[in-house]
Amino acid sequence: MTSLNILSGGAAQGLVGSLAANFKTRTGFDIGGEFGAVGAMADKLRKGMPTDIVILTAAIVAQLAAEKLVVPASMAEVGLVETALAVRSGDPIVKARDAASLRxxxxAADAIFVPDIKASTAGIHVAKVLQQLGIAATVEARLNIHPNGATAMRHLAASDARKPIGCTQSTEIISTPGVLLSGPLPPGCELATMYTAVVTARAAHAEQARTLIDLLTAPSQRDVRERAGFLGGAR
Known part of the structure; x- marks a missing residue:
């Protein structure tokens, strides 16, 4: 079976998965490829990995367009994704209404599960927030850093720590069994990131890539996007 090759931020994995059956019905294609830290995914494209479509942050897609690695005319916004807190299923929900309560x-957490603090959107932001709150050195030994948010959330779900917490993009929390979305980061610490889908310049299956983009951004799929954690997008 032929597959559409995708390189995507982990934020879009749940949404793409929810549309895979519809996409296969329309095109006969499965969806293959990788989901992970956006910086790492962009680098894979730069290094020549065969790819038909990328779904990455708008800023990174703009960089790839400047490098002539994607087709600018095919760009489409999928939606905004908030960086948020997560807890294990069954643990009390943590609400951070302001910077002080987030701190x-x-x-209070004895383990903090986060994605790559150098290559992932949420991880980079978490590192910045810890510095902003003045607790980076204090909690450094408690950080459980993983290649991407989905992996971090799976480890949070399986954690035997007394009081663990997670922080990554809301979409990765929602799509992971065993963890719960606790709430977005508070004002002054928040981050909402726009994700953009685009066909690559060397796509072997450009027509099918455009079909997936149409599905991801269609007004009729707004509820599907919102359930996956994407805000805004086409109406």
Whole structure:
């Protein structure tokens, strides 16, 4: 069976998965490829990995367009994704209404599960917030850093820590069994990231890539996007 090759931020994995059956019905194609930290995915495209479509942050897609690695005319916004807190299923929900309560919640945790703090959108932001709150050195030994948010959330779900917490993009929390979305980061610490889908310049299956983009952004799929954690997008 022929597959559409995708390189995508982990934020879009749940949404793409929910549309895979519809996409196969329309095209006969499965969806293959990788989901992970956006920086790592962009680098794979730069290094020549065969790819038909990428779904990455708008900023990175703009860089790839400048490098002539994607087709600018095919760009389409999928939606905004918030960086949020997560807890294990069954643990009390943690609400951080302001920077002070976020600081308290992070200091109270004995394990903090996060994605790559150098290559992932949420991980880079978490590192910045810890510095902003003045607790980076204090919690450094408690950080459980994983290649992407989905992996971090799976480890949070399986954690035997007394009071663990996670922080990554809301879409990765929603799509992971065993964890619950606790809420977005508070004002002053928040991050909402626009994700953009685009056909690559060397796509072997450009027509099918455009079909997937149409599905991802169609007004009729708005509820599907929102359930997956994407805000805004086409109406």
């Amino acid at each position: 308290d919640a992070l200091l």
